[in-house]
Amino acid sequence: MAVGRRSFLRGVLFSFLYISLAASSLPAHSQSQCSSAHPPVIFNFGDSNSDTGALVAGLGFPIDLPNGRSFFHASAGRLSDGRLVLDFLCQSINTSFLTPYLDSLSGSTFTNGANFAVVGSSTLPKFVPFSLHIQVMQFLHFRARSLQLGKPITQQGFHDALYMIDIGQNDIADSFAKNMSFTQVAERIPTVLAQIEDGVKSLYDGGGRKFWIHNTGPVGCLPQKLSMVKDKDLDPIGCISSYNRAALLFNEGLRRSCEKMRSQLRDSTIVYVDIYSIKYDLIANATKYGKFLERHELRFASPLMACCGFGGPPYNYDIRVPCGQPASEVCGVGSRSVSWDGIHYTEAANEFVASKVLSTAYSVPRLRFNFFCRS
Ligand SMILES: *[C@@H]1O[C@H](CO)[C@@H](O)[C@H](O)[C@H]1NC(C)=O
Ligand SMILES: *[C@@H]1O[C@H](CO)[C@@H](O)[C@H](O)[C@H]1NC(C)=O
Ligand SMILES: *[C@@H]1O[C@H](CO)[C@@H](O)[C@H](O)[C@H]1NC(C)=O
Numbered sequence: 001m002a003v004g005r006r007s008f009l010r011g012v013l014f015s016f017l018y019i020s021l022a023a024s025s026l027p028a029h030s031q032s033q034c035s036s037a038h039p040p041v042i043f044n045f046g047d048s049n050s051d052t053g054a055l056v057a058g059l060g061f062p063i064d065l066p067n068g069r070s071f072f073h074a075s076a077g078r079l080s081d082g083r084l085v086l087d088f089l090c091q092s093i094n095t096s097f098l099t100p101y102l103d104s105l106s107g108s109t110f111t112n113g114a115n116f117a118v119v120g121s122s123t124l125p126k127f128v129p130f131s132l133h134i135q136v137m138q139f140l141h142f143r144a145r146s147l148q149l150g151k152p153i154t155q156q157g158f159h160d161a162l163y164m165i166d167i168g169q170n171d172i173a174d175s176f177a178k179n180m181s182f183t184q185v186a187e188r189i190p191t192v193l194a195q196i197e198d199g200v201k202s203l204y205d206g207g208g209r210k211f212w213i214h215n216t217g218p219v220g221c222l223p224q225k226l227s228m229v230k231d232k233d234l235d236p237i238g239c240i241s242s243y244n245r246a247a248l249l250f251n252e253g254l255r256r257s258c259e260k261m262r263s264q265l266r267d268s269t270i271v272y273v274d275i276y277s278i279k280y281d282l283i284a285n286a287t288k289y290g291k292f293l294e295r296h297e298l299r300f301a302s303p304l305m306a307c308c309g310f311g312g313p314p315y316n317y318d319i320r321v322p323c324g325q326p327a328s329e330v331c332g333v334g335s336r337s338v339s340w341d342g343i344h345y346t347e348a349a350n351e352f353v354a355s356k357v358l359s360t361a362y363s364v365p366r367l368r369f370n371f372f373c374r375s
Contacts, residue, residue, distance in 0.1 A: 049214075124192060171192045323341035
């Protein structure tokens with residue numbers, strides 16, 4: 001590795017602070033199960049929005065309670081109180097949660113796929129762990145070894161597998177954190193998109209044909225950004241306009257990249273999912289959404305305030321006292337919060353996002369998630 005360990009760790013810590021949120025979830029008994037009970041093999045690439053334990057397993061970076069408190073009742077290597085959007089998507093087709101590729105003691109044999117996503121990842125710089133490029137390289141190694149060994153995945157398996165990507169949030173957030181102007185951030189977006197196209201093409205060349213790509217969420221609505229950015233230009237719902245405009249610009253580019261790749265990559269299926277609209281709607285209309293728990297309807301409240309953090313209203317975020325630090329405070333009922341730790345979403349919010357993802361209303365083309373089940 002050409003990169004010094006110190007700068008690598010600094011990068012990891014930096015990204016840890018500026019991580020992202022993405023992912024998805026869904027009601028356990030949705031209509032999209034695999035009727036034949038043959039869920040697809042899934043390979044996932046991305047950042048903290050879909051990291052199911054790589055930061056902990058691969059870097060020994062602890063993610064302690066109260067993370068994981070609401071579903072796993074223990075830390076589960078996820079930056080949330082419970083399941084991520086990816087977990088809910090897996091549950092929707094009755095496949096087990098994806099194991100991090102870097103987790104050597106999970107007991108998983110990776111027959112259902114592997115998760116290459118790591119907290120803090122971005123597309124650039126390209127050769128720094130665990131950029132999208134490095135994650136794809138890890139996958140290509142996994143693939144080569146599998147074919148050599150004849151297991152756990154065969155050539156046909158790689159061809160039939162579903163390849164999921166959720167990345168970009170940290171590229172945008174890191175650019176702003178480096179004091180770039182909106183124009184500078186915007187100018188960098190095509191380079192970021194080129195990395196994603198590059199990743200998809202490498203996976204395609206490795207035999208992959210089915211892709212499921214999430215766009216990025218409204219980064220300007222994160223309590224972390226809201227509490228740290230000075231001279232904010234707030235939109236009508238209280239989010240930072242310039243950050244969200246950059247996310248929208250990235251998303252429009254990603255949508256067009258997907259369109260282009262569909263025509264370039266023969267026999268490919270590429271689903272683009274508009275996570276941004278789902279999350280922005282959730283934040284704008286939080287008090288209209290919620291769920292029934294033990295016959296009580298729990299609605300979301302204060303969508304711009306972290307459940308777990310420090311400092312109280314309006315954002316309950318303090319970079320010096322992140323969620324999990326002894327002095328941090330955590331709200332009683334996570335299902336009423338949208339934001340878990342100021343950067344990542346609560347399980348309840350992830351479940352909401354996943355249910356919308358599974359509705360197909362935010363997808364182009366509008367394919368059901370169980371379209372990718374094996375016959
Ligand atoms: C889900 O998977 C379990 C265990 O593999 C199986 O017993 C069950 O029948 C599956 N359910 C559906 C609806 O496919
Ligand atoms: C960004 O600018 C602010 C004030 O203009 C300065 O205090 C801060 O150190 C700068 N940060 C970086 C990473 O350059
Ligand atoms: C909020 O809900 C209203 C009414 O359903 C809808 O028209 C509007 O588009 C929603 N806002 C966002 C940002 O999605």
